[in-house]
Amino acid sequence: MRPAFSVIFLTTLIGAAQGLFFALYGAELTLLSQTDAAAGRQFLFLGSLVALVLTGLGLIASFFHLGRPERAWRSATMWRTSWLSREVIALPFFMLGLLVYGSAQYLGWTQTVPIGAVTALLSLALFVCTAMIYASVRFLQEWASPLTLLNYLLLGCASGLTLATLLAALLGMPDLVPPYALAAIGLTLLAAVSRGASLVRNARLKPKSSVQSAIGIKHPRIVQKAQGFMGGSFNTREFFHGQSAALLRSVKWIFLLLVFPLPLMCLALALSSASTAWLLAAFALQYLGLLAERWYFFAQANHPQNLYYQTIS
Known part of the structure; x- marks a missing residue:
């Protein structure tokens, strides 16, 4: 498939935002009772604001994928059968949850745990909807696997926790840095x-179709x-990336290098040296790697129609 950079930015940005919120809510439930209440609320407010900005940027990026952006509202009308429609509904609700949760922290409300629980459920629902857009496409074997959902969830949470570690260091919450960093290492x-x-599964896949079945000739x-005509077409533009195997x-x-070993090394160095620079490097490298990972995720999917449109004359 041809990777769309609008979707690449959408999925990586909202994934980091969702992971960041899980980190914030987890801290409220387990760690912030040991810190100053006002400082804890300020951290949760600013963290929610960062998550909201990331989600908003992802939403803006998604509009570049639309041929007629003014008709975007119609994408939510098929919610009974379409995971894309469900994602379109879940995303603004998650943003609303972030807004209410962050506002409650800013205003000093004491009963924010139920709000956080609802927002966490919305975040989880958004992960499911986003991943199932691809996992439910049965004729693309590389996507049609429970691993697609698991990868979206784990990669988003890993990047979100790495970001949470960086924010804790920048916003003066040093007590949160070690547990966040260890959690980020574990999730990574x-x-x-x-x-x-x-990757191992996809490398072993065998096409269910062949050139013979594609054209109906059993020789x-x-x-x-x-290809059968002189130039490219919608099929060759949208369903094939056009890049070499190399x-x-x-x-x-x-x-593989940017998402996993390099951030792990940076996080370990940050723990040993208490350096914010290593945390910044960890998140920057991991996010750049996620952009490449998501590009590869789309490019690796081999549409069955490519069996027929193999050669452009």
């Missing part, structure tokens, strides 16, 4: 196992010499 390792499993030796391999190794 889990994400590495999950993403590695999907054992068929070689396609031309580039795909390069992008795969780039994202």
Whole structure:
């Protein structure tokens, strides 16, 4: 499939925002009772604001994927059958939850745990809707797996926790840095196992169709010499990335390096040296790697129609 950068930015930005909110809410439930109440509320407010900005940027990016942005509201009308429609509904509700939760922290409300619980459920629902847009496409074997949902969840939470660690250091919450960093390390390792499993699975896939089944001719030796028309078409533009196998391999190794070992090294160095610079490097490298990972996720999916449109004459 042809990767769309609008969708790449959408999924990586909102994933980091969702992971960040889980980190904030987890801190409110377990860690902030040991810190100054006013400082804790300020941290939760500013963290919610960052998550809201990231989600808003992702929403803005998604509009560049629309041919007629003024008709965007129609994408929510098929919510009974379409995961995309459900995502369109879940995203603004999650943003509303972030707004209410952050406002409650800013105003000093004491009963914010129920608001956080609702927002956490909305965040989880958004993860499911986003991932199922792709996992439910059965004819794209690379996506049609429970690992797609697991990877979206783990990668988003890993990047969100890395960001939360950075924010804790920048906003004067040093007590939160070690637990956040350790959680980010653990989730990054889990994400590495999950993403590695999907790569191994996809490498072993065998196409369910063939050139013979694509054109309805059962002769054992068929070689396609031309596409059938002179130039490209919607099919060749939208359902094939047009890049070489060598580039795909390069992008795969780039994202594996940037998303997993380099951030882990930076987080470990940050824990040992108490350096904010290493935390900034960890998040920056991991997010850049996630952009490459998401590009590879789309490019690796092999649409069955490519069996027919193999060669452009």
